[in-house]
Amino acid sequence: MDFRIPRGTMDLMPGEVEKWQYIEEKARDLCRRYHFSEVRTPLFEQTELFRRGVGETTDIVEKEMYTFTDQGGRSLTLRPEGTASIVRSFVEKKVYGEPQPTKWYYIGPMYRYERPQAGRQRQFHQFGVEVFGTTAPGMDAEVIDLGFQFYRTLGLDGVKVELNSVGCPRCRPIHREKLIEYLTPRKEELCKDCLSRLDRNPMRILDCKNESCREVTEKAPRMVDHLCDDCKSHFEEVQENLQLLDVPYVLNTQMVRGLDYYTQTAFEFVIEGGAGSLGGGGRYNGLVEEIGGPEMPGIGFGLGLERTLLALEEQGLELPARYGVDCYVIALGDDAKKRAISLLKELREVGCSADRDYLDRKMKGQMKAADRMGARYAAILGENELKENRIKVKELATGNQETIQLDRLADYIRQGRKD
Structure with a gap:
């Protein structure tokens, strides 16, 4: 049988993995500076968590989830996004009873049944943050700033923030009525999915990617024109804080994001080119309560790492991802080979990466192996060097x-590693 990788997934090979490690390290360091702590949740959850959290009328729930029944008859789903799982953990562990705000981040794989394309896979990876316990507009701006700084730290040019407010349960009903009133005479122009959402959740229609639906909604009533006083004031303060943080943004009054739990602030990070939307997020003040916790506000984002790497590639940016070994030990002769065993141990104990030959190759073959491994140094130990308690060190570049x-080899390589 010819086994092949499942469609929409990738093998990350040596040389590529290091790029992922580099951007993950950048994300972790950024979160440390913004005082966020890492949380890791299961790859699968009860299906109902995503139905309630993400929303019954979203494309994710209706079309894209990987759902299965386990041997106990329970319906489980591979997580299609990170927020619902994080909120479930926040509620289940009763973290809401601790001093707030709570600031968490996560990095890991998500799963959606979509048509694979550049930067979009069925198993994809996100870096996300979530903050609970505050409605302060300044926190919205800080979360957006963290995401923007992530791209800036990686050296990406042309990233901009698209910003909108999707209101709250008080002002949304007014917009809903206006939207239904506008769309009903035009329903024949809507796709099948949007037609089914007209009565259930008309705001979802604004998120449709179908060209005919986009033409219909281009002049649809805008949520920002129907915000209540609290939402309007909140949105204005978010913008003021973003200006103070020097975060460039543009208003996109059509943006609603693809998840039902958002309230008030919604945003996306976009860039020209194949990557398009790099990620986004928003405020979700009712989600904790929806998942069984107390009334507790929240805000967060999820950024696609595949799309980030695609954007870096499109801009020709080489990541300074380190690959190879610090020292390849070349041993010639039986006694030298025995001494090489302890040399490797000494090198590794001081923090250096090291390797040696295990195929009994000649000097030329071992030097080729060192080159293939991307070794910085080759340490050559023959019988004569061993008798004199010395070793030759060659910088391959x-x-x-x-x-x-x-006995100086380990310190010599360690010092060269720092230089």
């Missing part, structure tokens, strides 16, 4: 070579 005391 320059060809420079010198002979040093054998």
